[in-house]
Amino acid sequence: GAVVSQHPSRVICKSGTSVKIECRSLDFQATTMFWYRQFPKQSLMLMATSNEGSKATYEQGVEKDKFLINHASLTLSTLTVTSAHPEDSSFYICSAILGSGNTIYFGEGSWLTVV
Amino acid sequence: GESVGLHLPTLSVQEGDNSIINCAYSNSASDYFIWYKQESGKGPQFIIDIRSNMDKRQGQRVTVLLNKTVKHLSLQIAATQPGDSAVYFCAENAGSNYKLTFGKGTLLTVNP
Numbered sequence: 001g002a003v004v005s006q007h008p009s010r011v012i013c014k015s016g017t018s019v020k021i022e023c024r025s026l027d028f029q030a031t032t033m034f035w036y037r038q039f040p041k042q043s044l045m046l047m048a049t050s051n052e053g054s055k056a057t058y059e060q061g062v063e064k065d066k067f068l069i070n071h072a073s074l075t076l077s078t079l080t081v082t083s084a085h086p087e088d089s090s091f092y093i094c095s096a097i098l099g100s101g102n103t104i105y106f107g108e109g110s111w112l113t114v115v
Numbered sequence: 116g117e118s119v120g121l122h123l124p125t126l127s128v129q130e131g132d133n134s135i136i137n138c139a140y141s142n143s144a145s146d147y148f149i150w151y152k153q154e155s156g157k158g159p160q161f162i163i164d165i166r167s168n169m170d171k172r173q174g175q176r177v178t179v180l181l182n183k184t185v186k187h188l189s190l191q192i193a194a195t196q197p198g199d200s201a202v203y204f205c206a207e208n209a210g211s212n213y214k215l216t217f218g219k220g221t222l223l224t225v226n227p
Contacts, residue, residue, distance in 0.1 A: 006158075034214065043204060043217040044159065093158050097213055104149065104213055109158040 003028070004096050006107035013114055018082045021110045023050075023094030029074035030096035035067075038091040038109075050077040050094075084114040127224045134192040136221045138205035141186060145207040149215070150179060150190045152201045159204060162190070192223075200225045 005024045013019045023033055031052045036044040048069055049057040056069035068080040081088055093109040128134050140148075146167040151159035163174045165181050165188075172179050178191040188205050202222050206215040 004158075032213065043219050044206075044215075046214055046216070049212075049214060095215075102213070103161060103164070104215065105161055106151070106158040109156075111156070 003098055003105045004094065004107040006092075006094055006110050008110060009108060010111045011113070013084055013112070015085055015114055016083055018080055019084055019112060020078050020080045021092055021094075021112070023077045023079070023096070023107055025075045025096045025098075028096075028098055030077075030098075031074060032097060033071065033077040034095045034104075035069060035077070035079050036093045036095065036106075038093060040091075044093060047079075052077075081112065084112070086114045088112065089114045124219065125222045125224070127226060128195050130195065130197060130225055130227050132195055134190075134195045134199070134223060134225075136190045136192075136203050136205075136223065138188040138190075138218050139186060140188060140205075140207050140218075142207060142209055142216070143186065144209040146210070147208040148179070148181060148188050149206045149208075150177075150188075151204045151206060151217075152199075153204060153220070154201045162203075195223075195225050197225045197227055199223060 003026050007022045033050040035047045037047050038044045046059050047062045050069045050071045052071040052074055058064045071077045091109050095104050095106045098105050149164040150162040152162050153159045163177050163179045165172045165179045170181050176193045180189045202220045204220045205218045208215055
């Protein structure tokens with residue numbers, strides 16, 4: 001079964017509005033989670049590292065004021081796309097590190113469509 | 116900058132055949148490699164990983180080979196099944212920060 005859960009799996013929002021995507025670790029604590037973005041037929045691109053209790057670390061070229069990340073607890077990180085535009089439409093995926101084996105597991109992804 | 120890439124963007128095999136998916140990486144500092152399977156519309160699914168102190172690791176029907184000399188990684192799938200049809204990504208990490216750099220992906224199609 002899934003060890004990392006995302007919600008919603010699909011969301012449609014109007015241009016100019018904000019939308020929040022949740023990433024939860026199931027039955028384990030994740031002090032660090034990662035957010036990726038994937039455009040159709042392309043690879044995953046790391047957006048930011050979400051750190052519980054501190055600010056997220058963003059990759060070069062990713063606007064921190066547009067993609068707000070909040071690691072609210074040891075099992076939850078949220079990504080808020082602010083003032084969304086059609087070009088923000090993408091597949092957003094989170095990941096978390098599980099256990100002493102340090103295996104990286106991904107969530108099921110969230111499809112965002114901005115109309 | 117350095118990146119992970121794949122030799123073959125598509126691979127088509129017959130059911131029951133063995134599949135080999137290749138990946139070249141250029142960051143000599145990378146010490147952790149992972150293969151993921153991604154089905155359409157879903158998140159990446161962990162298949163197998165390998166650290167740089169190993170050159171081979173086996174799982175159920177899958178084997179990952181690492182050749183650090185030529186910076187090459189491969190995923191072998193034995194007795195490929197239609198359910199194996201998906202896009203396969205290799206990913207690399209340098210250091211202990213678990214920030215992954217993904218390759219372009221290979222679309223594997225298994226014909227019944």
